[in-house]
Amino acid sequence: MLRSPTTSEYEVIERFYRAKDVMFGGHDYRITVGVSTCSMAKGAHLVLKKVEEEVARRGINARVVRVGCNGMCFSENMVEIIDHEGSWAVYAYVTPERVSRMLDGYFSGSSRGVFAFRVKGGSLMDEERVPYIYEIPFYGKQVRRVLRFMGIVNPLSIEEYEALGGYSGLKRALRLTPDEVIDIVIRSKLRGRGGAGFPTGLKWKLVREAKGDVKYLICNADEGDPGAFMNRLTAEGNPHIIIEGMIIAAYAVGASKGFVFVRAEKPLMADMLARAIEQARDKGYLGREILRRDFDFDIEVILSAGAFVCGEETAMIAAIEGAATARGGRCSPTPRPPYPAEKGLFYKPTLVNNVETYAQVAYLFQAGLEDFISVGTENSKGTKVFCLAGSIRYTGAVEVPIGITLRELIFEIGGGVPKGRRFKAVQIGGPSGGCLPKAYIDYPLDYEQLKSLGAIMGSGGIIVIDDKSCIVDVARYFLKFTVTESCGQCTPCRIGLRHMLEIMNRITEGKGTEEDLIRLERLGNVIAKTSLCGLGKTAPNPVLTTLRYFREEYEEHVKQRKCRAGKCMKLRAR
Amino acid sequence: MLSEDEVKEIIASFGGDRRYVMRILQEIQRRVGYLPKENLKMVAELLDVPLAKVYGVATFFHQFRLRPHGRHIVQFCFGTACYVKGNDKLWEWLRRKLGLKPGEDTTADLRFTLQKVRCFGCCSMAPVIKVDGDIYGNMTKEKLEEVLRRYA
Known part of the structure; x- marks a missing residue:
């Protein structure tokens, strides 16, 4: 099944060649190496060093550029060689040892001995053998917006981002009134990409209309869900798209100061954002009288010391305000209302959005409303970035229209489970989400649908679980996670979750009873109803959904003292 | 362990503001490798907040540790x-x-x-x-x- 690049894919390529002067900087070739935290685990920084050495040794007139990752984690490390005439080769599985062979092959016109794709044709590649990157389903089924310059643009060069069309969205927004900007966001039907899916435009309107001399803006880059790394990837690969979205939002709601809240576990992400902010300041996109308008705004990066609950907006605000004075020593959530939109940071109206939401806003104003709403469902337009991990052949980050099915995501884009394993469940939404069985993977992925199934969109982490994993043990894993992450402020979450965990421990140790299953359900529902914040409200989800869809496996544990996956050591495997 | 002067200097770099306990502790840990008990006491006294609250912050976040670590x-x-x-x-x-x-x-x-x-x-x-x-x-x-x- 051959497929040519679609219009939007061509558009990115065309933009690239229009910006030739900036991208090549006077060199004959541009060679890029994707380096981010995850590819460094496979030695990307060593590949970069080797490419630089080899290019210098051979006297190739090439600009070697460190870029972010394009999301194809499974084929790390990736190196791309591009010339002026339209030959664009993508090399996968590159190790430092293979760099030499790769360069030999490219410059002798052969792709022998290396694994390659191409973005564009050209005489240098043997065309018959090398597929277009868009032909592989992993890439071809995506609609890349937030990720569109990922792996192409140099994250540390604001000039490259501008040359590809970056900050044109900000310029366009500043020609409108703040109300007109908000109106476009409302009509875009963009919903918060951080998890809960609140309509973004409506939130902006509330902050704009809230009374207050000073207003703040927060970018939630805490990304605490295990299994989700799209925010880190975006910030490491194209931080300016996040900054651009934040500035547009600040203009619309009337905020003068912004904060990016990043966790200390992700130092490269924080560093990239801080450097991008400096560059934006030098260019006049941040600071006083931005683009000669009567609009002042600046951004500060705050490093969190790491607590899952700080992804909850009121807890995050407490952490930024300073833990010791504001709310009794720690960063515990506070009841809403008042919502941050009315009384947030330092009791001023505050807009809190997720990294991906801001990036989507930048795309919306770069590409226009009509383009933005061309994909998605009735109630929710646009795309969502998902991270594929666990027992799946092609791991990575992919951007797809909202409303795509899990089947397309896991089996077409992700290639299904590895050979010899069987699909058992998909966990979506992290510790607040749920596990869905195969029967439900043909439902469209949107906020309402997932909620009705007991899961949540969350930040978009998708973990595939195969027959080697015990579903009871997986649910127990998430419960252990939320028990340690509970801030301890409200009783249902602090004590209730601990009781649920004790029951789960009993079941996995072969001491569970049938009544335990009923207790779990009752307790879980009470905790979900009575907890103060989102953490407690959603923490029972992994147990409740697995009880709903995989009850058989629980019953085997309590009735037959059997764990079919062989994971629970004290039970028999068959 | 940092001396009182060093802790003072860190606190001053955050404007002596008691809102920045988390960030002050991050800086101490960056220099020492962990949070010595004596330094927590100094932070509490210099900022005039109860030691229990400083301890609360130090035990709330994953990044902080209260014991020295290996090489x-x-x-x-x-x-x-x-x-x-x-x-x-x-x-x-x-x-x-x-x-x-x-x-x-x-x-x-x-x-x-x-x-x-x-x-x-x-x-x-x-x-x-x-x-x-x-x-x-x-x-x-x-x-x-x-x-x-x-x-x-």
């Missing part, structure tokens, strides 16, 4: 992908191999300190560990042994 910090990712790919088994295996008793996280020769970490966000490379800031993916027992040999 090399080995962090195991306990994110979902790493868990389903068996990082918990690797963790137990290494603890046994290093002879760590329950409650201990540092080897007797102070060579390694083992830590559990929430998620590095390198799920596609699961299971993942990090040694002194260098990240290693797709770990197995054999790879783990080989990696740790590099850190004397």
Whole structure:
């Protein structure tokens, strides 16, 4: 099944060649190496060093550029060689040892001995053998917006981002009134990409209309869900798209100061954002009288010391305000209302959005409303970035229209489970989400649908679980996670979750009873109803959904003292 | 442990503002490697906040530690992908191999300190560990042994 690049894919390529002067900087070739935290685990920084050495040794007139990752984690490390005439080769599985062979092959016109794709044709590649990157389903089924310059643009060069069309969205927004900007966001039907899916435009309107001399803006880059790394990837690969979205939002709601809240576990992400902010300041996109308008705004990066609950907006605000004075020593959530939109940071109206939401806003104003709403469902337009991990052949980050099915995501884009394993469940939404069985993977992925199934969109982490994993043990894993992450402020979450965990421990140790299953359900529902914040409200989800869809496996544990996956050591495997 | 003058200097760099306890502690830990009890007391006194609150912050966030650590910090990712790919088994295996008793996280020769970490966000490379800031993916027992040999 051959497929040519679609219009939007061509558009990115065309933009690239229009910006030739900036991208090549006077060199004959541009060679890029994707380096981010995850590819460094496979030695990307060593590949970069080797490419630089080899290019210098051979006297190739090439600009070697460190870029972010394009999301194809499974084929790390990736190196791309591009010339002026339209030959664009993508090399996968590159190790430092293979760099030499790769360069030999490219410059002798052969792709022998290396694994390659191409973005564009050209005489240098043997065309018959090398597929277009868009032909592989992993890439071809995506609609890349937030990720569109990922792996192409140099994250540390604001000039490259501008040359590809970056900050044109900000310029366009500043020609409108703040109300007109908000109106476009409302009509875009963009919903918060951080998890809960609140309509973004409506939130902006509330902050704009809230009374207050000073207003703040927060970018939630805490990304605490295990299994989700799209925010880190975006910030490491194209931080300016996040900054651009934040500035547009600040203009619309009337905020003068912004904060990016990043966790200390992700130092490269924080560093990239801080450097991008400096560059934006030098260019006049941040600071006083931005683009000669009567609009002042600046951004500060705050490093969190790491607590899952700080992804909850009121807890995050407490952490930024300073833990010791504001709310009794720690960063515990506070009841809403008042919502941050009315009384947030330092009791001023505050807009809190997720990294991906801001990036989507930048795309919306770069590409226009009509383009933005061309994909998605009735109630929710646009795309969502998902991270594929666990027992799946092609791991990575992919951007797809909202409303795509899990089947397309896991089996077409992700290639299904590895050979010899069987699909058992998909966990979506992290510790607040749920596990869905195969029967439900043909439902469209949107906020309402997932909620009705007991899961949540969350930040978009998708973990595939195969027959080697015990579903009871997986649910127990998430419960252990939320028990340690509970801030301890409200009783249902602090004590209730601990009781649920004790029951789960009993079941996995072969001491569970049938009544335990009923207790779990009752307790879980009470905790979900009575907890103060989102953490407690959603923490029972992994147990409740697995009880709903995989009850058989629980019953085997309590009735037959059997764990079919062989994971629970004290039970028999068959 | 930092001297009182050094703690004063850190606090002054945050404008003496008691809102910045988390960031002041981060700076102390960056310099010392952990949060010595005496320094927590100094922070509490100099900022005029109860020690219990400073302690509350120090124990609330994962980043902080109250005990000295070994020469090399080995962090195991306990994110979902790493868990389903068996990082918990690797963790137990290494603890046994290093002879760590329950409650201990540092080897007797102070060579390694083992830590559990929430998620590095390198799920596609699961299971993942990090040694002194260098990240290693797709770990197995054999790879783990080989990696740790590099850190004397």
